[in-house]
Structure formats: structure tokens, C-alpha cells
Amino acid sequence: MKKSLRIALAGNPNAGKSTIFNALTGDDQHVGNWPGKTVEVKTGYFQIDDLKVEITDLPGTYSLSSFSPEEEIARNFLIQEKPDLVINVVDASNLERNLYLTLQVLETHVPTLILLNMNDVAERRGLTLNTKLLSEKLGGVEIIQMTANKNFSGDELKRKIIATAGTQNDLHLEYPKPITEIIDQLVPVIRQEAGLKIYDPTHLAVQLLEGDRHLIDDISLEAKNTFSKILGKSQENFEEDISIAIADHRYKIIQGITEKVISRKKGDVSFSDRVDNFVTNKFFGIPIFFVTMYIVFQLVQNVSAPYLDWIDGVFTGPLTHWATTFLIWVNAPDWVSSLIVDGVLAGVGGILVFLPGLFMMYLLLAILEQSGYMARAAFVMDRFMNKARLHGKSFIPMILGFGCNVPAIYATRTIKKPEARILTSLLIPFMSCSARLPVYLIFGMAFFPDKSNIVIFSLYLLGILVAASIGIILSRTLFRGETLSIMVMELPPYRLPTLSSILKYAKNQSSKFVKNAGTIIVVFSTILWLLLNLPWGVQNARDSYFGQVSNSIAPILAPAGFGTWEASGSLVTGLVAKEIVVSTFAQIYHIPQEEIAESDLGLGLEFKEIAVGFGEATILAGKETLEVFTPGITLFPDEELREDIGLSKALRSSFTPLSAYAFLVFVLLYVPCAATMGAQKQEFGWKWMTVSIAITLIVPWILSVLVFQGGTLLGLG
Amino acid sequence: MLINILKSIRNNSGTISLTDLSKEFNIEISLVEQMLNTLERSGKLIEIKIEGTENCTSCEECPILNNCSLTDIFQEKRYQLT
Ligand SMILES: Nc1nc2c(ncn2[C@@H]2O[C@H](COP(=O)(O)OP(=O)(O)OP(=O)(O)O)[C@@H](O)[C@H]2O)c(=O)[nH]1
Ligand SMILES: [Mg+2]
Numbered sequence: 001m002k003k004s005l006r007i008a009l010a011g012n013p014n015a016g017k018s019t020i021f022n023a024l025t026g027d028d029q030h031v032g033n034w035p036g037k038t039v040e041v042k043t044g045y046f047q048i049d050d051l052k053v054e055i056t057d058l059p060g061t062y063s064l065s066s067f068s069p070e071e072e073i074a075r076n077f078l079i080q081e082k083p084d085l086v087i088n089v090v091d092a093s094n095l096e097r098n099l100y101l102t103l104q105v106l107e108t109h110v111p112t113l114i115l116l117n118m119n120d121v122a123e124r125r126g127l128t129l130n131t132k133l134l135s136e137k138l139g140g141v142e143i144i145q146m147t148a149n150k151n152f153s154g155d156e157l158k159r160k161i162i163a164t165a166g167t168q169n170d171l172h173l174e175y176p177k178p179i180t181e182i183i184d185q186l187v188p189v190i191r192q193e194a195g196l197k198i199y200d201p202t203h204l205a206v207q208l209l210e211g212d213r214h215l216i217d218d219i220s221l222e223a224k225n226t227f228s229k230i231l232g233k234s235q236e237n238f239e240e241d242i243s244i245a246i247a248d249h250r251y252k253i254i255q256g257i258t259e260k261v262i263s264r265k266k267g268d269v270s271f272s273d274r275v276d277n278f279v280t281n282k283f284f285g286i287p288i289f290f291v292t293m294y295i296v297f298q299l300v301q302n303v304s305a306p307y308l309d310w311i312d313g314v315f316t317g318p319l320t321h322w323a324t325t326f327l328i329w330v331n332a333p334d335w336v337s338s339l340i341v342d343g344v345l346a347g348v349g350g351i352l353v354f355l356p357g358l359f360m361m362y363l364l365l366a367i368l369e370q371s372g373y374m375a376r377a378a379f380v381m382d383r384f385m386n387k388a389r390l391h392g393k394s395f396i397p398m399i400l401g402f403g404c405n406v407p408a409i410y411a412t413r414t415i416k417k418p419e420a421r422i423l424t425s426l427l428i429p430f431m432s433c434s435a436r437l438p439v440y441l442i443f444g445m446a447f448f449p450d451k452s453n454i455v456i457f458s459l460y461l462l463g464i465l466v467a468a469s470i471g472i473i474l475s476r477t478l479f480r481g482e483t484l485s486i487m488v489m490e491l492p493p494y495r496l497p498t499l500s501s502i503l504k505y506a507k508n509q510s511s512k513f514v515k516n517a518g519t520i521i522v523v524f525s526t527i528l529w530l531l532l533n534l535p536w537g538v539q540n541a542r543d544s545y546f547g548q549v550s551n552s553i554a555p556i557l558a559p560a561g562f563g564t565w566e567a568s569g570s571l572v573t574g575l576v577a578k579e580i581v582v583s584t585f586a587q588i589y590h591i592p593q594e595e596i597a598e599s600d601l602g603l604g605l606e607f608k609e610i611a612v613g614f615g616e617a618t619i620l621a622g623k624e625t626l627e628v629f630t631p632g633i634t635l636f637p638d639e640e641l642r643e644d645i646g647l648s649k650a651l652r653s654s655f656t657p658l659s660a661y662a663f664l665v666f667v668l669l670y671v672p673c674a675a676t677m678g679a680q681k682q683e684f685g686w687k688w689m690t691v692s693i694a695i696t697l698i699v700p701w702i703l704s705v706l707v708f709q710g711g712t713l714l715g716l717g
Numbered sequence: 718m719l720i721n722i723l724k725s726i727r728n729n730s731g732t733i734s735l736t737d738l739s740k741e742f743n744i745e746i747s748l749v750e751q752m753l754n755t756l757e758r759s760g761k762l763i764e765i766k767i768e769g770t771e772n773c774t775s776c777e778e779c780p781i782l783n784n785c786s787l788t789d790i791f792q793e794k795r796y797q798l799t
Pocket of ligand 2: 017018019060
């Protein structure tokens with residue numbers, strides 16, 4: 001009898017191989033790389049009686065073809081190293097899926113022991129497995145059941161290992177006749193080749209038919225030619241490829257086995273299935289998605305409003321006061337004070353007020369994502385996009401565009417067809433990126449205080465509709481001949497999101513926003529302040545260089561209802577980045593420092609005021625959040641009307657609700673930002689960037705004019 | 718079986734989910750997953766990944782607004798007919 005054994009663990013990813021490996025070997029293991037590959041392979045040892053066993057933890061794979069380095073390593077190990085035994089670790093809760101690899105392992109005719117693991121999970125899912133029958137169906141292979149991470153029975157396993165090592169496994173898969181005929185032609189050729197002696201001839205024949213041609217790279221030219229002839233003819237007689245026919249046959253066998261071996265507790269449609277039936281329903285899917293997003297915006301708005309007042313109060317009150325006091329104390333020249341107070345503080349403050357709202361939005365998106373709903377929503381939207389005749393792959397970049405258009409443009413690289421790629425990149429700017437949300441929020445609150453969520457929601461929707469319409473138009477004119485392709489996607493199970501992970505996500509995203517406000521916005525506010533004050537000493541901002549340029553553009557925008565220099569100026573600066581639209585308004589409408597009533601509360605009282613304000617805002621936000629979930633019922637009657645922030649008042653002096661909405665439509669649809677243009681130029685060149693800019697100037701103009709003129713006709717003006 | 722799944726995907730006019738397929742053929746989702754995996758190997762389907770974003774010097778450094786908040790959606794696998 002041999003004094004040592006070499007065995008291996010093979011199985012699907014996450015089946016529990018390493019758990020078993022660790023339990024068997026303890027500390028006696030080392031990690032090595034497979035020659036020429038970066039995939040880690042662990043080897044370890046254990047002793048039983050006077051037998052030393054070397055055990056290799058193979059990488060987890062779903063099959064044994066050479067599709068990936070992992071699979072190649074696993075297969076080569078079984079075939080070339082000819083271990084005394086392979087322990088096939090099988091996830092009992094997922095038998096259907098795991099058996100594919102099991103069949104392939106058995107086809108190599110290496111001695112095999114099946115370790116049915118994860119029995120606790122199988123039990124929880126109401127599955128009972130008849131292992132005796134399973135063993136029978138698999139040619140009498142030995143099977144042991146286990147829950148490796150809870151009660152690992154090492155001794156039983158070790159005994160079984162000794163008993164099974166070196167035994168023959170007798171499974172012979174009978175393939176259908178057309179396949180067997182070809183195998184029968186291949187086998188004699190394989191037998192004759194000295195270089196192929198290590199292989200089981202039938203198994204090698206099957207592998208060749210499955211496409212692993214490189215297995216015969218190193219054989220004589222003569223034999224190669226014979227193989228090519230046979231393999232070349234092998235495709236006849238098959239509806240699809242012969243490789244599909246072989247795989248199809250394995251699946252038939254698997255189904256035949258699982259039908260008999262698994263018994264399920266009947267009648268329990270899983271929670272996940274029940275929810276999915278509803279959420280991804282052909283008719284309800286989209287409405288449900290819309291309602292969900294509506295609630296999200298409602299919450300974002302309800303949380304935003306109170307904090308917005310508070311942060312605005314802090315910026316225009318104490319912060320400005322402190323800055324002014326400090327600047328007077330250090331004897332700073334007037335222009336420095338103006339730059340800091342009217343420029344930087346106003347600009348940055350104008351943006352930072354949105355932080356609580358955005359934080360809320362990130363929080364909600366993280367919840368939707370981690371619970372598994374986002375994947376469903378994406379699926380539902382997917383179907384919708386397909387109807388709009390968009391290339392299936394367009395969808396990912398388009399959805400990415402809701403976050404930020406720039407990575408979305410780069411993501412179009414997944415689309416191989418150049419026309420489809422360009423088309424998608426032309427539509428991305430219509431996806432409402434998160435930088436546009438502050439603009440919607442500030443206008444929403446100023447003009448539509450009770451329905452700003454509907455307004456915001458309608459804008460997102462409009463973006464999608466415009467993208468879809470333009471997609472349809474372009475795909476029938478400029479980009480004809482683009483065929484549809486169908487997508488299949490996976491829906492993850494529903495999970496309960498963890499508080500720590502959603503908070504972490506929201507925190508990360510928010511800190512990016514703050515960083516942005518601290519860099520780009522500061523720089524840009526400074527530049528804008530300069531432009532608003534040149535020629536030096538200009539009294540009225542309208543007469544500044546910036547005002548003059550903006551004013552010359554204004555008439556073009558007049559038909560859309562916002563032909564003021566302030567509006568056109570903000571749109572011009574918004575070309576740099578959309579949130580700058582807001583900071584520009586904040587700077588333009590900023591009440592110069594001298595006019596602020598000197599508040600002399602003293603530092604302590606001011607701090608107290610800030611803290612009290614925060615507390616009040618939090619309570620108010622909490623109340624309003626609760627009310628979202630009790631539609632129609634007023635839990636907390638409004639004690640007083642919320643005070644307006646200065647910017648809202650200023651905006652109301654130059655917009656009507658109708659022109660404000662037309663303005664938002666314009667903001668939604670016009671050139672997203674400098675970075676997006678840059679990305680388009682880099683990816684598609686000047687020509688397509690120009691086309692894109694043209695589209696994103698003409699389309700918003702037409703639509704905002706339509707909104708304003710249409711609205712006026714309807715008497716909404 | 719595998720062939721029928723392939724046919725069903727081809728005949729469908731739009732996106733279908735693994736759940737749809739699992740219901741249509743009355744098989745476990747995990748088996749559908751494995752079959753799609755096989756179809757991918759034989760070149761009938763390709764998995765769609767977000768490649769190409771490598772040129773974005775990571776979202777962290779996205780020049781303008783780096784809150785590409787929806788990237789996480791794409792943990793899920795998507796396949797497309799070739
Ligand atoms: N519930 C349960 N969990 C198990 C069982 N066996 C292992 N696990 C857990 O399943 C997870 C995956 O186990 P691993 O041993 O790492 O799986 P693996 O087969 O080595 O996975 P790869 O290396 O990715 O191929 C771990 O978290 C284990 O703790 C079991 O019988 N029941
Ligand atoms: Mg492992």
C-alpha cells in the first residue's frame with residue numbers, strides 16, 4: 001500500500017472548499033502560484049494512521065473547459081497530475097447548478113468522492129436530497145453529507161478518503177447518436193497519438209468537440225489534419241453548434257437526476273418571487289418605479305427645505321458677520337472683503353445648502369440599491385429602452401448618466417458598433433445628472449413650494465422621454481440599420497440593507513460633493529466675482545463685463561420667458577458645471593455686506609442660535625418625513641409658514657412659475673458641463689462633440705420655448 | 718433544454734430576467750445562471766461589463782461632479798445575444 005496520497009478539492013465557487021481544506025490541514029499549508037498563472041493554489045498536508053496526505057485546494061469553477069485560467073488549472077490538475085482522489089465539494093442548496101461540474105469531473109474518470117456541503121442551507125430552503133439515489137444516478141460514486149462550517153466531521157471524511165482513493169468511477173454518459181458517432185471517429189485517432197496518452201480518449205474527444213482545440217496543439221501534423229477533418233464535419237447535423245448539443249445533453253441528464261433526487265416542500269412561493277411578480281410586472285413595473293422615485297424626491301425635498309433655511313441662515317448671518325468682523329479687524333482692503341463675502345462665501349454657501357438634501361438622496365439610493373430594488377428598476381427601465389429601439393448596451397451608460405455624464409460617456413466603450421456608440425453618447429446629456437438637482441431644488445422651493453417633488457420628478461422623466469424620442473429619430477435617420485439585441489439579466493435576491501453600509505455610502509458621496517464645493521466652486525466663485533466687478537468700480541452688476549455679455553445673450557432666451565441677463569449669465573457659467581448655475585444666482589443676487597443689519601449678539605449667542613436652528617430644522621425635517629408616509633393625513637399642522645431664504649425671494653422677482661419651469665427644462669437639457677464635452681471630444685473627436693453641443697442647445701431652446709409659449713396660451717402665465 | 722432557453726431568449730422582444738426564464742422552464746434560477754454561463758462559453762451570449770470606464774481616473778477624481786452614484790447597480794450580470 002502507498003504511504004502517501006495526493007488528493008484535490010474541486011467545486012463551484014463558494015461551495016466550501018477552503019473551509020474543508022482548512023479544517024483538514026490546520027496550519028500545515030502553503031500558498032503557491034500555478035506555474036505561469038497568477039491564480040493561487042493552496043497545498044496542505046494531513047496525516048491519518050501512517051499515511052501522509054497531500055491535498056490541493058483548487059480554484060472554484062463552474063465547469064472544466066479552458067474558459068478562464070481557473071478552469072484550466074482545475075482541469076489540468078485533474079488530467080495531468082492524476083490525483084488519487086478528487087473531492088468534489090457540492091453545494092446541496094444549489095444542486096442543479098453544481099452538478100454540471102460534477103458530471104465533468106466524473107467524465108475525467110479520476111476517482112471521485114462527493115462531499116455534499118451546505119446542508120443547513122438546503123434544509124432552510126425546504127430541500128431534501130436522496131443521496132442514495134443521487135449516488136446511483138452518478139455511477140455509484142461515494143457521497144457524504146456535511147455542514148462544513150458548523151459540524152465538520154474530519155475523521156469520517158478522512159476514513160472515506162482512504163477508502164475511496166484509487167477506486168474507479170464508472171459513470172459513462174451516453175451522448176445522443178449524432179454526437180457518439182463523431183466521438184467514435186475521434187477516439188481511434190487519439191489512441192494512436194503518443195502525445196495524448198495521458199488523456200482518457202472519450203473524455204478528450206468530448207473536450208475537443210466542446211471547443212478546447214488547443215489540447216492538441218503539440219501533436220503530429222498528420223493527426224492534426226485528421227482531427228480537423230473530423231471536427232470540421234462535426235458541425236453538420238446540429239441545429240446549433242455541437243458544443244451546445246453536448247452541453248444541452250448534460251443539462252438533460254442533470255434535470256433527470258434532480259427531478260428524482262430533490263424533493264421540495266411545496267406551496268411556498270418565496271417572498272422574493274412574490275415581490276418580483278409585482279415589481280417587475282409588465283404593466284405595474286414602470287408605475288411602481290415612478291412612485292418610488294416620487295417618494296424619494298418628496299423625502300429629499302422635505303429634508304432639504306428646513307436645512308436649506310438653516311444653512312443659508314448660518315452663511316448669511318453668523319458666518320458673514322464673523323468674516324466681516326475679522327476682515328475689519330485685520331484691516332483688509334474693501335475688495336478683499338467683497339471677494340470673500342460676496343464672492344466665495346456667497347458662492348460656496350449657495351451650493352452647500354444642498355448638502356442635507358443630497359445626503360438624503362444618497363441614503364435613499366443606497367437603500368434602494370442594497371435592498372435589490374434598483375436592479376429591478378433597471379430591469380423595468382431596460383424593457384422600456386428596448387421599446388424605444390435603443391441598443392441594449394446603451395442602457396448601462398444611460399443609467400450611469402443619472403449620476404454623472406462623464407463616466408457615462410466613457411462607458412459607451414462597451415458598445416462595439418461605432419454608430420450605436422455615438423448615438424448613445426449623444427443621448428447621455430439628457431439624463432439628469434445629480435449636479436442638476438440643486439437647480440431643481442432651489443427653483444422648486446421658490447416657485448412650487450408644495451409640489452416641488454412633482455416638478456423635479458417631471459424633469460427626470462422629461463429627460464428620459466427626450467432621450468428616447470431623439471434616440472428614435474436619430475436611429476431612423478442618421479444611424480439607420482442598427483439592429484436590436486436582446487438582453488438577459490440577473491436579479492439579485494432582496495436583502496435588508498445594513499445601516500452602516502448605507503451611511504458609509506451616503507457619507508462618501510456627500511464628502512465628494514463638499515470637496516467639489518471647496519475646490520471648483522471656490523475657484524469659480526472668485527473668477528465670477530472678478531467678472532462681476534470689472535471694469536473696476538462698476539456700480540451695477542448688470543454693467544459689469546459679465547452682465548454685458550449675459551445681457552447680449554438674453555434676447556435669444558426671451559421667447560422662453562427668461563430673457564434676463566441674470567438667467568442667461570447663470571446658464572453661461574453653468575456650461576462649466578451645472579451646480580454653478582445656483583452659485584451664480586447666489587452671487588448675483590447676493591445682498592452686499594453693508595446692507596446686512598449689524599447683528600451684535602455676541603459670539604456665544606450666535607453659536608446658540610446656530611445650534612437651535614439646527615435642532616429646529618431637524619425636528620421639522622423629521623415631521624415632514626413622517627408625513628410622506630401618511631398621505632392625506634396631516635400629522636403636524638403647519639404652525640407657521642417657513643421663512644424664505646433670500647435667494648428664493650430674489651428669484652421670484654425675475655421669474656414667474658411658468659418661466660421658472662421653462663428655465664428648469666432648459667437646465668435639464670442643455671450642454672451638461674465642460675467635462676462631458678471634453679469626454680465626448682476625447683472619445684469621438686471634435687465633429688461629434690460639436691454635433692452634441694448643437695443638439696443640446698437647440699433641443700432645450702425649442703422645448704423651453706414650447707413650455708413657456710404653450711403655458712402662456714393655456715393661461716398658466 | 719439549453720437549446721430551448723436560447724430560442725426563448727431569441728424570440729423575446731426585449732429584456733428578460735433570469736426569473737422570467739426560470740418560471741418559463743420551471744427550473745431553478747441557479748440552473749438558468751449556469752446555462753447562460755454555458756451559452757456564454759459557446760459564444761452565443763456575451764456578458765456586458767462596464768469596461769471603458771478605465772479612462773475615468775476613478776470616480777474620485779471625476780473632474781466635475783464625481784457622484785456617479787449609480788455605479789453600484791452593475792453588480793448584476795447582464796448578457797446580450799451575439
Ligand atoms: N451555511 C453554511 N455555510 C458554509 C458551509 N460551508 C462553508 N460555508 C461558508 O461559505 C463561505 C464560502 O466558503 P469557502 O470555503 O471559502 O468556499 P470555497 O469553495 O473555498 O470558495 P472559492 O474559494 O471562492 O471557490 C464561507 O463563508 C464559509 O464559512 C456550510 O456547510 N453551511
Ligand atoms: Mg476557496
